[in-house]
Amino acid sequence: MTETAKATTGAPSDVGTNWHSIDWKAVHTNVKRLQARIAKAAQAGRRGKVKALQWILTHSFSAKAEAVRRVTETHGKNTPGVDNETWDTPAKKAKAIHQIGRRRDYAPSPLRRIYIPKKSKASSKGHLPQKLRPLSIPTMKDRAQQTLHLLALDPVAETMHDRNSYGFRRGRSPADAIEQCFIVMSRKTSPSFVAEGDIKSCFDEISHEFLLEHTPMDRLMLRKWLKAGYIEKHVLHPTEKGTPQGGPISPVLANLTLNGMEQLLRETFPDGSKVQSKARVHTIRFADDFVVTGASEDVLKQTVIPQIETFLNQRGLKLSTEKTVITHIDEGFDFLGQNIRKRQGKLLITPSEKSKVAVRGAIDTLKTNVRMILKKQPQATADEIMAPRTATFVQLNPILRGWANPPGLGRAITDT
Numbered sequence: 001m002t003e004t005a006k007a008t009t010g011a012p013s014d015v016g017t018n019w020h021s022i023d024w025k026a027v028h029t030n031v032k033r034l035q036a037r038i039a040k041a042a043q044a045g046r047r048g049k050v051k052a053l054q055w056i057l058t059h060s061f062s063a064k065a066e067a068v069r070r071v072t073e074t075h076g077k078n079t080p081g082v083d084n085e086t087w088d089t090p091a092k093k094a095k096a097i098h099q100i101g102r103r104r105d106y107a108p109s110p111l112r113r114i115y116i117p118k119k120s121k122a123s124s125k126g127h128l129p130q131k132l133r134p135l136s137i138p139t140m141k142d143r144a145q146q147t148l149h150l151l152a153l154d155p156v157a158e159t160m161h162d163r164n165s166y167g168f169r170r171g172r173s174p175a176d177a178i179e180q181c182f183i184v185m186s187r188k189t190s191p192s193f194v195a196e197g198d199i200k201s202c203f204d205e206i207s208h209e210f211l212l213e214h215t216p217m218d219r220l221m222l223r224k225w226l227k228a229g230y231i232e233k234h235v236l237h238p239t240e241k242g243t244p245q246g247g248p249i250s251p252v253l254a255n256l257t258l259n260g261m262e263q264l265l266r267e268t269f270p271d272g273s274k275v276q277s278k279a280r281v282h283t284i285r286f287a288d289d290f291v292v293t294g295a296s297e298d299v300l301k302q303t304v305i306p307q308i309e310t311f312l313n314q315r316g317l318k319l320s321t322e323k324t325v326i327t328h329i330d331e332g333f334d335f336l337g338q339n340i341r342k343r344q345g346k347l348l349i350t351p352s353e354k355s356k357v358a359v360r361g362a363i364d365t366l367k368t369n370v371r372m373i374l375k376k377q378p379q380a381t382a383d384e385i386m387a388p389r390t391a392t393f394v395q396l397n398p399i400l401r402g403w404a405n406p407p408g409l410g411r412a413i414t415d416t
Helices: 003-009 024-043 047-058 061-071 090-097 140-158 174-185 208-214 219-226 250-258 261-268 274-279 297-313 353-376 382-386 397-404 406-414
Strands: 111-118 131-137 193-198 230-232 235-237 282-286 289-294 325-328 333-335 338-343 346-351
Touching: 024 047, 024 061, 024 140, 047 140, 061 090, 061 140, 090 140, 140 219, 140 250, 174 282, 174 289, 174 333, 174 338, 174 346, 193 297, 193 333, 208 219, 208 250, 261 282, 261 297, 289 297, 289 333, 297 325, 346 353, 353 397
Parallel strands: 111 230
Antiparallel strands: 111 131, 193 289, 193 325, 230 235, 282 289, 333 338, 338 346
């Protein structure tokens, strides 16, 4: 059977695979077709059909090949897990296709725990020590397994997401969330108060019991990932709660955990009702960052925030009392790297001070990298430095291309 035929049928295969001969267009088409069927079944409420189609997808050659391709073409492809293994050759990638997807004999490895700098305005200026955030790195095989099951989970999750949830979703971005802020807050009759929500260690505190009960995917596989533990300084630590930051499936799990918050407030303040027109409650969420508007401080403090706290407690989460504040729109607030405030009745959206610091730091880093490349090879001409392909000189093109890529800049800003 040819690789094209195998990709089209989506059937599992145990024979050798030539990575470069795979028909990726057929692979992509087949995965999208099965995902569309899963989403349609989920919208119709046919749970049995959803499970059957998810099983077909996670056991198909096309989905396995797509999963391996994704984990070997991302930014972290050269970062190994505890086994110190990377899939950096076509032969390893082809072999990996036939290693993933198995359920019974699969046992995930513990995650490798590292710490990365957490950007903040104070630390960037040197006033305070730079804070660190934990990052747990799965092995390549576990990343591929998670990506494989993510392909089956995503179509169902998309049918469950809140209307104004914008984080970790295909086709949505921080700019869409900011646009929704403008729609809600720009009118003369718009709400005057905003509650800025901050969840304490969202990824690290999510209840495993809640995830296992409410996530529409293979629970056996999910339980194995949640309970895999992590290794730090050669010591194995068990995980009794939370979903690790660094796993491909973790963002969707966090999104599913927080789904329903907007619907809860809509039930309290129904659209088109006198209660809603008086309270003017609207929710805008990007991952675990969210804002809720209200006509008055009392509406937010006495009704909205207590309901959100109850909602989060059911999921093992808590609001940070220090960072969850209620602000008047005239004073302004920061959200996703932007400062939003009203002046003389006009809504102004400008980059926040933290995002300005991040951009200035990124510009300084870019200048340093370019300066080092030029100084190391002073004999090179402009054509040789900027040539599309050259084995003689280090090129500027990859650095400049990375700088000009809008998603990269967006991540640098919203990470602050």
